[in-house]
Amino acid sequence: SEIILQQTRVAQGLPYYYAFVEAYPTVKDLALAPEEEVLRLWQGLGYYSRARNLHACAKNIWFDMGGVFPKTYDDLLKLKGVGSYTASAIASFAYGEVKAVVDGNVFRVLARYFGIETDIASSKAKKEFETLANQIIPEDQPGEFNQAMMDFGARLCTPKNPNCEFCPLKTSCFALTHSMVSDLPVKINKVKIRERHFHYYVITCGEKWVWKKRTSGDIWEGLHDFPQSESMADQQDKVLEIPLKKSKQLKPFPKNYRHILSHQRLNAVFSKVEIEEDNLADLENWCATEGFLLVEEKQIEYLAKPKLIVNFLNDQGI
Template sequence: MDFAFQITDWYHQNKRNLPWRNTRNPYHIWLSEIMLQQTRVAQGLPYYYAFTEAFPTVTDLAKAPEERVLKLWQGLGYYSRARNLHQTAQKIAFEFNGQFPESYQELLKLKGIGNYTAAAIASFCFDQKVPVVDGNVYRVLARYFAMDTDIASSGAYKEFFALANELILDENPGLFNQAIMEFGALQCVPKSPNCNQCPLSSGCLAKAKQKVNVLPVKISKTKVQEKHFNYIFFEDDLEQTLLVQRSNSGIWKKLYEFPLIETAEVATEDVIINWLNKSEYQKQWLSVTQLISAEISHRLTHRLLHIKFWKVRIKSQLNNGLSRASALALPTPIVIFNFMNKQWS
């Protein structure tokens, strides 16, 4: 109990003033938690404001076209979150009459809501005594109790959940959950935490055993795949370009991008010309130029993309060519290309 009271006392004195902390509205809590998965607060905050302005209620979000939802999400990444968000909003709005389930177990049945998000909504909004376990919680508990369990292992969640369940306050469990997550985000940070100014340092076993820098243990077993993407930036006499919609699969499914050539190795100009000569533009293209300044690397969770852009001049007007695409949802590399080159918007 000392741990719980110390950490909630710290929270009252040090917590950030974030908009979703000033409400018990489950729609706002849910929205913020989905947005902050794999995302820093500073990055997610503008998106939170944009979504709550565009869609003040869960029903507004449910009624919106998916294309608009994806466009507002553009740049936040992990687009499956946005699709699940939209589908779950529709279920809540049209099947549950706009009301979120109040129990942890019922929340888990909704698409895109896992153990952490269900626990957050249940405790923050409905005072359900369910502990949250995220990266911050793993780190705080692993250090304070000197736990050397690999947090990437199959049994880690169950072990840390059980410990957090012993520590959580009976009254106001949401406060405890907020406090331990904030403590991990601001005080017990991943690298070089200021242990001398930590209110829990006297009881921290990692500090006593000089293991702060090695806990929590996480042994990565995922190999990063490297891929080569070659985007074709067509430009016709009207300075229009061509965007195509990706198929209904993959991390960027249904987003719009330039025509893409995937290669196993670094592509040469001959590869691009060979592709053009087999395409519908075989008699129309005039020149091929590699835009060296636009080469970028883009890191996804388990993939590293090496991306080149090739400018191809077309002698006649492109079918379905676009001079602007402000309403279309685009993958981050396409947005970066536009920002870097200012040739298309």
């Protein structure tokens, strides 16, 4: 649940949590599962490195640690994909260790209540806020404290229009008493959003579709989408010269798609390339050369795919 809730709201993550604990009720079940299956179950939740890290953690615990889950903050930090926030959450919730959880909600509550004007995007902010949170966390109820701080920030001390009138801390809140609620927390460094344009080529030959599996280091590593060019939306990729010679024509799909990631906005158009079935052997050779996959249409649902591709397929009734 803590891995799922990284960068994800509870309402969005809850169905995935139930699906995961049903599919993998034990660490062993998850450790022995194929990565493709894990990614397929994660499909649509985004930040797919979390799924790969979760899978790697299960394999590490099962194969290298004798199936014994780490029980301390320091040992939890050694797991792949587990940082100070997740380690603190697990250690305090599951084992009662006195470790404060500091997420965006806690940053906001602490900044407003104590009047901290440190830029929360700066390198020193994390240590400063973690130190403060660990100074005020009670030793007898660390888990409940952490849950309360996060819930307080999510429900009452919200980023916009916080409910200060009904806040039980309003008489001692620095930001409220100094009319600085809208000024805190301070976040100077805005993340630059990169605008990208994809032209996807949906290449089919009878009931077979051409797919591309994203490689290591890619934001969609391990997921499947179509051959593409990244340039102006109407530019044809030279890599398609061979299949296009064997095709009827390039047929654009009428709808354009837009998908927003944390640091990127993806604008996508799709075009269909139909290959005559007599040219299947040539297409198979081309796919082998270019590193693409030929997949039967009835098997497409079992591929792990980005949400952008899922949305396109849904529109096509696939």
